[in-house]
Amino acid sequence: MTLNWISVGHIDEVPFLGSRVVETNNQDIAVFKTANGTIFALIDRCPHLGGPLSQGIVHGNSVSCPLHNWNISLESGEALGPDEGCTRTIPTEVRKGQIYIGLKENCHKRCVSKG
Amino acid sequence: MKEKLVIIGNGMAGIKALEELLKHTPDKYDITVFGAEPHVNYNRIMLSPVLAGEQTFEDIIINDQSWYDDNDITLYTSEKIVDIRRSEKMVVSEKGRELPYDKLWLATGSNPIILPIPGNDLPGVITFRDMKDVEEMLSASETYQDAVVIGGGLLGLEAAHGLQLNGMNVTVIHRALSLMERQLDKSAGYLLKSKLEDRGITVLTDADTVELGGNERVEVLKLADGTEIKTDLVVMAVGIYPNVNLAQEAGLECGRGIKVSDRLQTSDPSILAVGECVEHRGLTYGLVSPLYEMGRVLAMNMLGAENDYRGSVTFTKLKVSGIDVFSAGSFADGPDTEDIVFRDARQGTYKRLIISDGKLIGAVLFGDVDEGPWYFQLIKDKDNINDIRDFIIFGQSLAMGVETVDPLVAVTALSDEAEICGCNGVCKAAIIDSIKSNCLSSVDEVRSHTKASASCGSCTGLVEQLLKFALGDSFETSTVKSMCECTEYTHEDVRRLILLKKLKEIPQVMQELHWKTPNGCSKCRPALNYYLLCELPGEYIDDNQSRFINERAHANIQKDGTYSVVPRMWGGLTNAKQLRAIADVVEKFEIPTVKMTGGQRIDMLGVKKEDLPAVWKDLNDAGMVSGHAYGKALRTVKTCVGSEWCRFGTQASMSMGIDLEKLTWGSWMPHKFKMAVSGCPRNCAEATIKDFGLVAVDSGWELYVGGNGGMKVRACDLLCKVTTKKEVYEYCQAFVQLYREEAHYLERSAPWIERVGLQHVIEQVVENHERRAELAKKFIYSQQFVQKDPWSERANGNAHSHEYEAMAKLD
Ligand code: SRM
Ligand SMILES: Cc1cc2nc3c(=O)[nH]c(=O)nc-3n(C[C@H](O)[C@H](O)[C@H](O)COP(=O)(O)OP(=O)(O)OC[C@H]3O[C@@H](n4cnc5c(N)ncnc54)[C@H](O)[C@@H]3O)c2cc1C
Ligand code: SF4
Ligand code: FES
Numbered sequence: 061m062t063l064n065w066i067s068v069g070h071i072d073e074v075p076f077l078g079s080r081v082v083e084t085n086n087q088d089i090a091v092f093k094t095a096n097g098t099i100f101a102l103i104d105r106c107p108h109l110g111g112p113l114s115q116g117i118v119h120g121n122s123v124s125c126p127l128h129n130w131n132i133s134l135e136s137g138e139a140l141g142p143d144e145g146c147t148r149t150i151p152t153e154v155r156k157g158q159i160y161i162g163l164k165e166n167c168h169k170r171c172v173s174k175g
Numbered sequence: 176m177k178e179k180l181v182i183i184g185n186g187m188a189g190i191k192a193l194e195e196l197l198k199h200t201p202d203k204y205d206i207t208v209f210g211a212e213p214h215v216n217y218n219r220i221m222l223s224p225v226l227a228g229e230q231t232f233e234d235i236i237i238n239d240q241s242w243y244d245d246n247d248i249t250l251y252t253s254e255k256i257v258d259i260r261r262s263e264k265m266v267v268s269e270k271g272r273e274l275p276y277d278k279l280w281l282a283t284g285s286n287p288i289i290l291p292i293p294g295n296d297l298p299g300v301i302t303f304r305d306m307k308d309v310e311e312m313l314s315a316s317e318t319y320q321d322a323v324v325i326g327g328g329l330l331g332l333e334a335a336h337g338l339q340l341n342g343m344n345v346t347v348i349h350r351a352l353s354l355m356e357r358q359l360d361k362s363a364g365y366l367l368k369s370k371l372e373d374r375g376i377t378v379l380t381d382a383d384t385v386e387l388g389g390n391e392r393v394e395v396l397k398l399a400d401g402t403e404i405k406t407d408l409v410v411m412a413v414g415i416y417p418n419v420n421l422a423q424e425a426g427l428e429c430g431r432g433i434k435v436s437d438r439l440q441t442s443d444p445s446i447l448a449v450g451e452c453v454e455h456r457g458l459t460y461g462l463v464s465p466l467y468e469m470g471r472v473l474a475m476n477m478l479g480a481e482n483d484y485r486g487s488v489t490f491t492k493l494k495v496s497g498i499d500v501f502s503a504g505s506f507a508d509g510p511d512t513e514d515i516v517f518r519d520a521r522q523g524t525y526k527r528l529i530i531s532d533g534k535l536i537g538a539v540l541f542g543d544v545d546e547g548p549w550y551f552q553l554i555k556d557k558d559n560i561n562d563i564r565d566f567i568i569f570g571q572s573l574a575m576g577v578e579t580v581d582p583l584v585a586v587t588a589l590s591d592e593a594e595i596c597g598c599n600g601v602c603k604a605a606i607i608d609s610i611k612s613n614c615l616s617s618v619d620e621v622r623s624h625t626k627a628s629a630s631c632g633s634c635t636g637l638v639e640q641l642l643k644f645a646l647g648d649s650f651e652t653s654t655v656k657s658m659c660e661c662t663e664y665t666h667e668d669v670r671r672l673i674l675l676k677k678l679k680e681i682p683q684v685m686q687e688l689h690w691k692t693p694n695g696c697s698k699c700r701p702a703l704n705y706y707l708l709c710e711l712p713g714e715y716i717d718d719n720q721s722r723f724i725n726e727r728a729h730a731n732i733q734k735d736g737t738y739s740v741v742p743r744m745w746g747g748l749t750n751a752k753q754l755r756a757i758a759d760v761v762e763k764f765e766i767p768t769v770k771m772t773g774g775q776r777i778d779m780l781g782v783k784k785e786d787l788p789a790v791w792k793d794l795n796d797a798g799m800v801s802g803h804a805y806g807k808a809l810r811t812v813k814t815c816v817g818s819e820w821c822r823f824g825t826q827a828s829m830s831m832g833i834d835l836e837k838l839t840w841g842s843w844m845p846h847k848f849k850m851a852v853s854g855c856p857r858n859c860a861e862a863t864i865k866d867f868g869l870v871a872v873d874s875g876w877e878l879y880v881g882g883n884g885g886m887k888v889r890a891c892d893l894l895c896k897v898t899t900k901k902e903v904y905e906y907c908q909a910f911v912q913l914y915r916e917e918a919h920y921l922e923r924s925a926p927w928i929e930r931v932g933l934q935h936v937i938e939q940v941v942e943n944h945e946r947r948a949e950l951a952k953k954f955i956y957s958q959q960f961v962q963k964d965p966w967s968e969r970a971n972g973n974a975h976s977h978e979y980e981a982m983a984k985l986d
Contacts, residue, residue, distance in 0.1 A: 081981045083983070
């Protein structure tokens with residue numbers, strides 16, 4: 061499947077061990093940055109009861125959901141530990157400090173506004 | 176006339192034997208005890224936790240002066256016996272006191288070995304045996320940097336751990352090739368060594384100390400291979416030898432120790448001996464459980480029973496928090512022994528069982544020691560284990576065919592005779608019986624009724640499990656464990672180290688305290704952030720990313736990802752201007768729900784995150800600030816109308832509530848903190864289930880603490896009564912500060928008080944005036960940094976604006 065790579069902002073706009081939200085016309089996407097600067101993106105919905113993962117605490121390569129503290133892997137989107145469930149991951153790339161997320165062809169053609 | 180019993184040695188073994196004797200014949204003897212140390216009977220084992228700062232000397236006293244008084248025992252402390260005149264049946268003390276005896280007990284313990292090397296008498300060269308040594312180590316740690324411990328056995332490592340916790344750079348010098356070689360095999364010794372090195376303790380094995388040098392004080396230590404180590408303190412922990420001088424001079428038969436029969440009689444029938452000073456069947460002992468066993472036999476024989484002591488099997492546990500080591504029985508390789516070994520390198524666990532002739536004869540456990548007591552029991556029972564051999568390494572529940580590995584299952588499966596507390600010889604059935612017949616519900620109660628876990632404390636976890644087993648769900652376990660899986664340190668350890676090492680930010684804490692994960696987890700990061708801000712206000716560096724979303728966004732997240740906004744209404748009061756502003760905000764931002772909270776203020780629920788700064792701006796303009804309804808922080812101060820309006824009111828509760836809220840708002844806490852003020856004992860503000868509550872009476876204010884509504888209701892304890900407003904403020908500030916400094920993160924004041932005891936809080940806040948003033952002062956100092964409205968900082972776009980805006984919007 062071909063992906064559409066869309067630039068969503070500069071890597072410095074995401075705090076270390078933190079995240080920013082990219083709004084789309086259906087689901088929000090959470091863009092995370094780990095302590096060593098690696099960028100990950102996930103659909104901003106916890107597999108448990110839909111908590112916004114972008115609001116969680118990032119540690120290692122995972123995020124703890126703000127609602128009931130499930131731990132979600134940023135790499136695979138899977139719930140870690142005893143919990144079960146999976147959130148879709150979004151491919152990311154960083155080129156010259158610019159973050160790109162890979163979305164399926166035909167949706168999200170362009171970035172309409174930037175916060 | 177009563178027979179005269181004289182005891183030489185006021186230590187652990189002699190007094191334990193005396194306790195046993197008194198249990199059966201409270202007043203058969205006229206008893207006198209001589210002790211060379213200046214103290215009442217204390218728990219020598221616990222000197223390690225005292226050195227580590229986990230306990231105080233008061234905590235480790237076993238029998239205080241009133242025990243001696245109540246039992247009509249004459250105690251001479253700081254008074255050594257220098258002569259036993261057997262022909263006259265008389266002892267003579269160094270002060271010249273002469274005392275006749277009918278029966279004499281020798282319980283003189285042992286002396287630490289001092290290496291016969293040059294410089295061993297320099298100041299700063301000490302041993303680790305009594306309270307005086309601990310005091311010396313503690314005072315050295317205040318002035319000096321470097322310490323060397325000679326001896327990598329149990330005692331030496333506990334000394335090293337304690338000195339390090341007190342901020343010293345510690346090197347352990349050990350002569351053998353691996354640590355604790357008498358209790359541990361090489362693999363476990365190696366694991367132990369790397370564990371200690373991970374914590375920053377330097378360990379040199381195969382190292383022989385040949386000389387100590389220095390002028391005024393020890394300055395350098397020299398090894399046989401020529402290495403020189405700079406040091407300010409040398410602790411020798413290289414072994415002990417039974418203290419037999421007195422017995423020898425009196426002509427009693429001695430070998431390595433004072434020789435005794437199975438009845439614990441020396442070569443003189445009127446003189447008995449007990450403890451480390453004893454040699455029995457060619458063996459001497461250096462752990463309390465065999466000494467206590469001797470004490471029981473000795474006491475029974477004094478009553479005319481004919482009990483024999485037959486020697487003991489012992490086990491060892493290291494008292495270094497976070498490093499679990501257990502060893503029992505023998506682990507030497509032999510032609511007819513077989514091993515079962517289990518390793519998990521990632522978890523850092525190692526287990527080795529030694530089997531001979533179908534019986535378990537030894538066990539070495541590292542990292543996971545929960546099964547230690549079970550193995551110990553198997554070793555003592557000497558039963559054939561062939562039936563369970565295949566599973567024995569996985570522990571009792573699996574080996575015995577029980578499926579889950581719930582620790583509760585393990586205690587359930589223990590036999591009634593299983594010894595839970597090795598030190599005091601208390602078995603499972605005795606504990607269960609005592610819990611049932613005395614309606615006990617806490618570990619402390621079990622401790623005082625049965626003595627189980629009262630000595631080295633290593634069986635506390637098991638005692639808890641037994642309570643749980645006996646009481647069912649009504650008992651909540653509270654085992655003190657490490658903060659989270661990222662560290663081995665407990666909450667207390669971390670807090671102390673932050674202070675000692677003056678750590679200012681989270682990455683530094685993780686580096687210095689050897690965190691196991693790269694950047695912690697959602698449990699430890701918020702806790703660390705809090706500990707830093709509490710210990711070093713104004714200096715520490717706050718880490719917003721380590722705060723839970725509510726504190727990061729200064730609003731409460733809701734189930735649909737929107738937020739709620741609760742402005743402060745001081746003391747539960749509001750006015751037309753505020754209400755109008757709230758009404759306007761609700762309309763302007765189409766806020767779906769407006770609700771009166773249980774905390775006497777108004778909650779606006781369902782606000783979109785991006786609207787938060789604008790909502791706050793409008794509220795700020797009407798003079799309202801954040802209510803911290805989202806924070807581990809001061810929440811609300813509820814009031815009733817009080818003497819300002821109410822016909823029963825005795826004091827002005829509304830204005831008092833406002834004052835208290837102005838005093839304490841903004842302050843971060845271990846958990847949320849709520850207050851209330853009632854104008855009379857009818858208590859309409861429910862002040863007696865708050866963290867801090869005031870109830871007005873004619874003559875002033877009653878101060879209540881440690882209450883909780885919530886999940887487990889707890890009514891407050893009365894702290895004290897005061898008369899003036901000024902006192903109320905000071906007591907409140909001091910109490911809050913004490914809670915801030917002592918509670919674990921996420922521990923409300925109610926469980927904290929249950930843990931430390933109300934008496935402790937009274938001592939700190941009520942009885943000790945200087946301490947109260949000091950606590951209040953620290954609180955006031957830290958308030959200057961936090962009494963800034965977080966909403967206005969954000970409403971003006973000055974802080975963390977990225978928090979509220981999407982990075983991008985895609986079409
Ligand atoms: C809004 C409010 C309910 C209401 O509509 O009245 C409320 C709402 C919540 N309470 Fe509460 N509590 C509210 C008063 C209380 C009270 C009553 C009081 O303070 O007098 C109690 C019992 C008293 C007490 O705390 O001792 C109370 C005991 C709890 C507890 C249990 C605490 C405990 O120690 O057992 C929790 C859970 C927790 O904190 O872990 C909790 C947690 C919560 C949380 C924060 C749940 C959560 O984690 O999201 C709710 C947030 C709602 C929101 O977004 O605003 N809330 N909560 C009240 C806000 C008061 C305020 O003005 O700030
Ligand atoms: C730091 C430390 C940690 C330890 N940890 C453990 C542990 O975890 N587990 C364990 O089982 N054991 C442990 N031990 C060992 C345990 O403390 C001893 O085995 C126990 O205290 C010995 O008891 P005792 O009565 O024989 O000797 P002591 O407790 O030493 O008592 C002897 C007393 O006799 C006094 N005395 C001696 N001569 C005279 C005299 N002539 N006149 C008057 N008084 C005299 C001494 O001053 C002393 O107070 C530890 C020891 C230390 C020092
Ligand atoms: S009682 Fe439960 S549901 Fe109600 S506000 Fe408190 S936490 Fe939420
Ligand atoms: S919604 Fe994420 S843990 Fe419940």
